[in-house]
Amino acid sequence: MREVPMETVDEFRSRFRSTLAPHLSSRNDVAVDEDAIERAHRHRRIQRTLFDHGFAGVLYPPEYGGLGLTWDHQRAFLDEASSFELPRSFNLTLGILGPVLLDFGTEEQRRRWIPAMLRGDDYWVQLLSEPGGGSDMAGATTSARADGEMYVVNGAKMWTSNAHFASWGMALVRTDWDRPKHRGLTMIAIPMDDPRVTVRPIRLANGDARFCEEFFDDLVVPVGYRIGPENDGWTVASRMLVHQRNMVGGNSLDGGLHETPGPPSRHATDPLVELAHQLGRNGDPGVRQLVAEGHIASLALREGADRVGRAVRAGALPASASSIPKLLRAVVGYRRAQIALDIAGSAALVEGGPHSRIGTEWIVAKTQSLAGGTNEMQRNIIAERLLGLPREHSLDLDVPFKDVRRNRNRSRPAD
Amino acid sequence: MMEGIGTDEQRLLGMTARRFLEAAQPIERLRRPGSSAPGLDPLEWRQAAELGWTALLVSESDGGGSVSGNGLADLIVIAENHGRALYSGPLVEVNVVAAAVSRQGTPEQKTAILPGLLDGSSVATWATCELHGHWLPDTIRLEARRVADGFVVDGTKSFVVDEPAASCLLVTARLEEGLPQFLAPRAAPDIPVCPERSLDLARGMATVRFEEVHLPGTALLEGAGGAEAAIQHQLSTAALVTAAGIVGGLDRVFELTVEYGLDRHAFGRPVLSYQALKHRMADTRASLEAAHGLIDGAAEAFGRQDPEAHILASAAKAYVGDLALDVVQDAIQIHGGVGVTWEHDLHLYLRRATVDRVLYGDPREHRERVAALIGM
Numbered sequence: 061m062r063e064v065p066m067e068t069v070d071e072f073r074s075r076f077r078s079t080l081a082p083h084l085s086s087r088n089d090v091a092v093d094e095d096a097i098e099r100a101h102r103h104r105r106i107q108r109t110l111f112d113h114g115f116a117g118v119l120y121p122p123e124y125g126g127l128g129l130t131w132d133h134q135r136a137f138l139d140e141a142s143s144f145e146l147p148r149s150f151n152l153t154l155g156i157l158g159p160v161l162l163d164f165g166t167e168e169q170r171r172r173w174i175p176a177m178l179r180g181d182d183y184w185v186q187l188l189s190e191p192g193g194g195s196d197m198a199g200a201t202t203s204a205r206a207d208g209e210m211y212v213v214n215g216a217k218m219w220t221s222n223a224h225f226a227s228w229g230m231a232l233v234r235t236d237w238d239r240p241k242h243r244g245l246t247m248i249a250i251p252m253d254d255p256r257v258t259v260r261p262i263r264l265a266n267g268d269a270r271f272c273e274e275f276f277d278d279l280v281v282p283v284g285y286r287i288g289p290e291n292d293g294w295t296v297a298s299r300m301l302v303h304q305r306n307m308v309g310g311n312s313l314d315g316g317l318h319e320t321p322g323p324p325s326r327h328a329t330d331p332l333v334e335l336a337h338q339l340g341r342n343g344d345p346g347v348r349q350l351v352a353e354g355h356i357a358s359l360a361l362r363e364g365a366d367r368v369g370r371a372v373r374a375g376a377l378p379a380s381a382s383s384i385p386k387l388l389r390a391v392v393g394y395r396r397a398q399i400a401l402d403i404a405g406s407a408a409l410v411e412g413g414p415h416s417r418i419g420t421e422w423i424v425a426k427t428q429s430l431a432g433g434t435n436e437m438q439r440n441i442i443a444e445r446l447l448g449l450p451r452e453h454s455l456d457l458d459v460p461f462k463d464v465r466r467n468r469n470r471s472r473p474a475d
Numbered sequence: 476m477m478e479g480i481g482t483d484e485q486r487l488l489g490m491t492a493r494r495f496l497e498a499a500q501p502i503e504r505l506r507r508p509g510s511s512a513p514g515l516d517p518l519e520w521r522q523a524a525e526l527g528w529t530a531l532l533v534s535e536s537d538g539g540g541s542v543s544g545n546g547l548a549d550l551i552v553i554a555e556n557h558g559r560a561l562y563s564g565p566l567v568e569v570n571v572v573a574a575a576v577s578r579q580g581t582p583e584q585k586t587a588i589l590p591g592l593l594d595g596s597s598v599a600t601w602a603t604c605e606l607h608g609h610w611l612p613d614t615i616r617l618e619a620r621r622v623a624d625g626f627v628v629d630g631t632k633s634f635v636v637d638e639p640a641a642s643c644l645l646v647t648a649r650l651e652e653g654l655p656q657f658l659a660p661r662a663a664p665d666i667p668v669c670p671e672r673s674l675d676l677a678r679g680m681a682t683v684r685f686e687e688v689h690l691p692g693t694a695l696l697e698g699a700g701g702a703e704a705a706i707q708h709q710l711s712t713a714a715l716v717t718a719a720g721i722v723g724g725l726d727r728v729f730e731l732t733v734e735y736g737l738d739r740h741a742f743g744r745p746v747l748s749y750q751a752l753k754h755r756m757a758d759t760r761a762s763l764e765a766a767h768g769l770i771d772g773a774a775e776a777f778g779r780q781d782p783e784a785h786i787l788a789s790a791a792k793a794y795v796g797d798l799a800l801d802v803v804q805d806a807i808q809i810h811g812g813v814g815v816t817w818e819h820d821l822h823l824y825l826r827r828a829t830v831d832r833v834l835y836g837d838p839r840e841h842r843e844r845v846a847a848l849i850g851m
Contacts, residue, residue, distance in 0.1 A: 326783060333850050342851045345843075352842035355849055356790040363768030363787075364761070367480060374479025384761045391761075442760055443753035447733060450748035 066129065069136050076140045080113045084144035087324065096149075096270060100183065100225040103147035107180030110147070116178040119313045120158065125175035131373075138316040142325030148317045152221060153177050155307030155314025157184035157230055160300050162313075164247070164288040173228070173249075186300060187217040187231035187250060187274065192467050194219070194430075195437050197232065197301075198242045198294055199456075199466065202276065204233040206283070206290075211235075211248060213279040219431065223259050223272035226252045231276075232297045235290055237462040244461055245293035247300075249285040256280070264427075266420040271431075302379045304432045309385025310362070311369030320365075321393040322358025330355045332396065335403055335415070347403055354399040361385070361392040380445035383438040390429040390438075397425040480771065481552065484542045489552045491526060496560035502820060505561070505677055515598065515640050520564060524595025528553050528566060532574035532712070537585055538593050539577060545778035547712065551719040551770055558723030558831075561823055563677035565598055565638045567716045567835070571709050572599035572645045575656070579696050579705055584658060588643060599643040600661070601713065602632035602683050603706070610836040611844060612647070612654055612706045617685065619648040619655055625692040626650075628657065628685045634834070637670055637681035644683065645696070647706055654703045656696045659688070675830040676823065711788035713835040715773050718795040721831045722766050724824050725795075725802050729759060731820070732806040739811075752809060759802055766795050786848045793841035799828040 067075070084106070090099075110116040111125070118134045120126020127133070158177050161170050176182040193199045202215025213233060223229065229250040236244035250257065256279040261269035288296040306312040310320060323330045332351045336342040342351075365385035371377040400418045401408055408419035429435045443449045456464040499519060523529075531546035531553075533539020542549045550570055557566055573592045576584055591597030604610055605617065617630030628648055635644070644659045644666075659666060665688050673680040696705075733756070736747030746752060773787035803825045807814035814821050832838070 330849055336851060348846040348851050349839065349842050351851055352793070352845040352849070355786075355845060356794055356842065359772075359787060359790045360762075360765035360769055360794050363772035364765030365768075367768035367771065368764055370479040371477045372479075374477070376478035376480070384764050387757070387761050388765055436754070439754040439757035440750075442757035447753075447756055447760060449733075449737070449753050449756065450745060452748075452750060 067133075069132050072129070072133050073136050073140055076115065076137065080110070080115050081140070081144070083109050083113065084141070087143060087145045090145055096222075097225050100149045100222070103149040104180040104183075106145065107147040107150050107178075111179045116180075117154065117158075117313070118315055120154075120174065120178060121162070124162075124170050125178040134315060139325070142328065146315075146317055147180065148319060149183065149222060149225075150177070150180070151307060151314050151317035152186065153182070153184045153314075155312035155318060156186060156300060156303045157228075159303045159313050160230065160247075160287065160296065163299055164296050168284075169249075169287065182228055183222060183226040184228045184230065185220050185223050185226040185252070186304070187220055187223075187229045188297065188300070189217065189219040191216050191218045191273065195434055197297060198245065199461075199464070200232050200234055200245060201466070202231065202233045203237075204235050204246060204248060204281075206235065207280075209283050210280050211283060211286070213248070213250070213276045213281060216273060216275050218271075218273040219262070220272050220274060221270060221431070223252065223274055224261055224269070228252060229274070230287060230300070232293050234461070235293075238460045239291065240458055241456055241461040241464060242294040244291055245297070246290050247287040247293040247296040248281060249287060250276070250279070250281060254279055264424050266423045268424070301433060302382050305382035305386040305438075306369070306372075308389050308432060309365035309369060309382060311365060311372070311382065311385065320358070320361060320389060321396045322355070322362065330358070332399060332403065335400060335418075338414070339404065339407060341403060350399045350402055354396045357392040357395050361388045364388050378445065380441050383433075383441040383446075386433065387435055387438040387442070390435050393428045394425055397422055480767075481548065482543045485549060485552050488527075488542050488549060489556060492528075492553050492556040493559075495523065495526060496556055496562050499560070499562060501560050501562045501677065502823060505823060515564060515638055517596075517640060520598070520640075521595035523564060524593065528564075529569050529573055529592050529595060532570050533577040533589065533593065537577045537589055539573070539589075545774060547715070547777050548771070548774040550716055551774050554716045554719035555723030555726070558720035558725075558827070559727045561677060561724065561820075561827055563675075565600060565636060565641070567713050567720070568600040568636050568638070568641075569598055570716065571601050571713050572643065574712065575645060575696060575705065575709055576658070581693075581697070583693065584696065588658065591642070597643070598638050598641040599645060600636055600638060600641045601645045601709065602635045603645075603647040603710075604634040605630070605632060607633055608833055608837065609840070610710065611840055612703055612710065615647050615649050615654055615706075617646065617648045619650040619657070621650070622689070625694065626655075626657065626690045628688050628690060630685055632683045632685075635668075635681045635683050636834070637668065637679045639670075639679075646683075646685070653701070654706055656702065656706065657690050657694045658696055659685075659690060659694060663688075665689075673830055675826045677827065678830070707785065710835060711773075711777075711785050714792035714841065715770060715788040717831050717835050718766075718791045719770050721795050721799050721828055722763065722770060724827055725763060725766070725799060728803055728806045728821065728824050729756075729763060732756070732809050736809055746809070755805060755809075759805065762798050762802070766791070766798055769794055786845055789836070789841040789844045789848070792836055793838040793845065796832040796838040796841070799832055800825075803828050 117126030118129050122128040204211040204213045229252050231250050235246040256277050258275040259272050262271045307318045332354045336351050341347045368381050368384050401422050404415045404418045407415040444451050530539040531541050531550045576588050619626050619628045641661045644661050646657045646659050667684050669682045671680045737745045739746050769791040773791050776784035776787050807821050
């Protein structure tokens, strides 16, 4: 189909060095305590730079503004880009929401929304969890009532990363309360800047505000914003979570924007090594054991995720295997946080010092074990879908959702 | 080996190995009444050599050759099948010695040693451990002195994987100017070999004492790029292939546990329908993918001469060593009482894993090696 042969990996690398690299800045120039919105604006500009020089969406189809290249190009890109700042805030947009549009969007939706993602114009977010339920995602009670060519949306979503600077969201909403819970859901696109959408940041225990909650009050969206068929939103949402787990494992179309615990690139120094040197503890045999354990854990994550990604792409493992990198990432990140805390000792426990961030990060170290599906959910998926072990008995599968018992303080919105 | 991982040639190599090992019935052999370490069937080892198992790390000009272009990655495939079948052939040792002779040997040493290792008619082993489980090169104490017509060596090597069929020992030593290695005959009157029964019933270990043993100058194996670099390379190879053997065994233990846990019912449900056990199985499955990933990643890194290769090899050995005992002991727990009986295979896997965890460096030593290599 191509008129010209595909650019080789070597050509791609040399084009990166000659045309893109001069326009990028060092990853070390970024302040760690920078405001998330400022960072998001800068990342828009960097994403635009990638787009203008022909490096946005390495794995995205050319008809939607991508490059249509291979995983080898993707790896080469990350390798070449390892010392530069990448537009990491686009991880969810390009790693999760873009791929969902590729899977389920109409041709019109793809052409409208994907190029704007790749150009750095639009951030997208996923609107899944709700105040009343996290792991039980199919129990969503945000409702969308069809009204002619429009849906009227009411309810609340929660734990949405990046919603405070997003222009679009994809929300899982209930369109039919008489069907069983998985079969009355629909996925729709939400314009986040609509006045009937209220976004409120959630302050985490360490003071960060990277998650938000959103309220929809009679928000009106056209039916043309529906992604996938009505009442088949569960299929879309399940696929969305596969993309999310792939992103966490470094196996998504996001171009490796998602950060993983450990050294930033293959031959870079491990932050735990730097920490031990800064504190003069690099000769302590116990510290040496801990640093090596932490480094080995990050290698196990990197190599394990790469292996699972290859096997899934070759069809040797089902898509549900993406729960393995997701679980490994959470476990490895948590262990490395423990190790950093141990090595830093009292230096992590006082405010204002060079290592105080280790202490504050520790306070929210479980974030990665909760966000994007808890470790327990990943273990259920691995056990049931990959190993074929029997499912837990549940009481809400084949009854109308309106009759399912829910939290005592949670009522069904009037419709 | 899964689709998407490795080459078609490697999958074929793995299938051939599995069929060969099934026919050899190593577990049934171990169960024969009164059997001690069963020893090597010389005819069988020749057949294994015909399949190419001892040629993978030997250069083509020396009569060797790989299947995929990366002999270490090929050897990993064989080793995983060894571990799965609990075979006890000297796969690690013969390949380490053959590779060392091919890389560093003189033409005379190659002629004397390689043809026998390649066709399986002779066997070699690597004597490097000292002080009951110290494997890193800086712990080598066996002393070598130059004399007029060669060397005198003095010291003790322990935990040498012993194969009575072995004709040759590759011995690491300390000389004033570095760490030389010597090719010594196993059966010499002045080199007493004391066999020991190991916890791994399938494999004997030995302590080898060198008391002022005289070796000719031609016994020295020169180290290309420095003798210590050569020993580090051997250590990485031995550790990595050993780790692959352990993981092959763990894969089998995991399969046995899934089968048993779906079959066995308690309170009207399969025991593996309980979330407390399902979650443990899920954790193990995730860790096994990471273990395979580390092993394959290390072999690929050696193939492209990536400086990270030694880090990955030690990472693999440390990670797998830590993982192995928990996985097998947890499998025993899920099996219940039958898991601690003599009749069940699980203790054979536990024995193998417990010994292999220490062989060519335990997790603590490999973590120390990683620490040194990553700039600590």
